[in-house]
Amino acid sequence: MIQKIDHLGIAVRSLDQSIPYYEKALGLHCEHIEEVASQKVRTAFFAAGEVHIELLEATSDDSPIAKFIESKGEGIHHIAFAVDNIQAQLGQAKDNGARAIHEVPIDGAGGKLVAFLHPKSTFGVLTEFCMPKPTEA
Amino acid sequence: MIQKIDHLGIAVRSLDQSIPYYEKALGLHCEHIEEVASQKVRTAFFAAGEVHIELLEATSDDSPIAKFIESKGEGIHHIAFAVDNIQAQLGQAKDNGARAIHEVPIDGAGGKLVAFLHPKSTFGVLTEFCMPKPTEA
Numbered sequence: 001m002i003q004k005i006d007h008l009g010i011a012v013r014s015l016d017q018s019i020p021y022y023e024k025a026l027g028l029h030c031e032h033i034e035e036v037a038s039q040k041v042r043t044a045f046f047a048a049g050e051v052h053i054e055l056l057e058a059t060s061d062d063s064p065i066a067k068f069i070e071s072k073g074e075g076i077h078h079i080a081f082a083v084d085n086i087q088a089q090l091g092q093a094k095d096n097g098a099r100a101i102h103e104v105p106i107d108g109a110g111g112k113l114v115a116f117l118h119p120k121s122t123f124g125v126l127t128e129f130c131m132p133k134p135t136e137a
Numbered sequence: 138m139i140q141k142i143d144h145l146g147i148a149v150r151s152l153d154q155s156i157p158y159y160e161k162a163l164g165l166h167c168e169h170i171e172e173v174a175s176q177k178v179r180t181a182f183f184a185a186g187e188v189h190i191e192l193l194e195a196t197s198d199d200s201p202i203a204k205f206i207e208s209k210g211e212g213i214h215h216i217a218f219a220v221d222n223i224q225a226q227l228g229q230a231k232d233n234g235a236r237a238i239h240e241v242p243i244d245g246a247g248g249k250l251v252a253f254l255h256p257k258s259t260f261g262v263l264t265e266f267c268m269p270k271p272t273e274a
Contacts, residue, residue: 001164002163002164002165002185003186004185004186004187004188005142005145005185005186005188008142008145008216010260010261010262011261012260012261013260017260018260020233021233021234021235021259021260024229024233025229025230025232025233025234025235025254025259026139026218026230026264027138027139027226027229028139048139048141048142048218049140049141049142049187049188049219050141050186050187050188051141051142051186051187051188072209073261074260074261074262075213075256075261075262076212076213076216076261076262079145079213081163081185082186089164092161092162092164093162093163095162096157096158096161096162097158097162098158098162117162119212122158122162123147123149123150123154123155123158123211124147124148124149124210124211124212124213125147125211125212125213127163
């Protein structure tokens with residue numbers, strides 16, 4: 001079951017140029033900056049109520065974020081829903097016509113399990129499910 | 138000051154085709170459907186935690202949503218922040234380089250005052266501020 005929107009991923013050309021907009025024009029607080037080498041991105045996190053805004057800057061020309069900006073320009077890249085059971089949510093989505101990018105959840109940033117649905121199967125919205133990784137027994 | 142994300146606007150070609158995805162694959166509840174004649178859209182509202190998801194279908198070829206889909210395809214169209222003082226927030230944004238689409242807030246759906254920032258000035262994200270319309274004295 002979906003609990004809330006966990007975060008919105010926004011593709012930007014440059015964190016250095018866009019962070020001041022989020023801080024000054026919107027008045028949001030940049031909580032931390034983190035490089036996710038596996039995704040070839042550098043990210044900056046801001047809180048807006050219960051949702052995080054995650055700015056995404058490509059660290060390489062073959063980063064998914066570089067490809068997104070090349071085809072669509074800067075803008076909102078994905079929406080991530082916090083769910084209570086990621087396998088069940090993925091199964092429900094697939095049973096109802098969505099196409100999973102990952103057949104099983106993978107390790108994401110911040111110690112979470114994540115899985116994505118392909119935007120061609122979700123009316124144009126790259127959609128992520130995420131939940132905290134269960135602690136090992 | 139920004140209080141939270143109020144809603145996300147998502148451009149779709151057809152409410153009839155996309156509502157079942159949000160209901161069945163995601164398990165969200167469609168709260169109501171409303172036509173906003175001034176914007177030439179028909180909208181469907183879903184709650185996800187404290188944020189609403191607002192699907193937007195064009196009711197005319199010259200609707201802003203029809204133009205958006207023509208150039209970018211279906212997908213996330215705008216992000217709306219709930220603010221406590223829309224004039225102050227608009228002033229703060231403009232003082233820090235954002236360009237307002239509306240110099241003063243206008244009447245939006247649901248009895249709200251709304252104002253938009255141009256995506257060319259906000260790193261690609263069409264950004265809305267909204268607040269309840271003050272009751273007349």
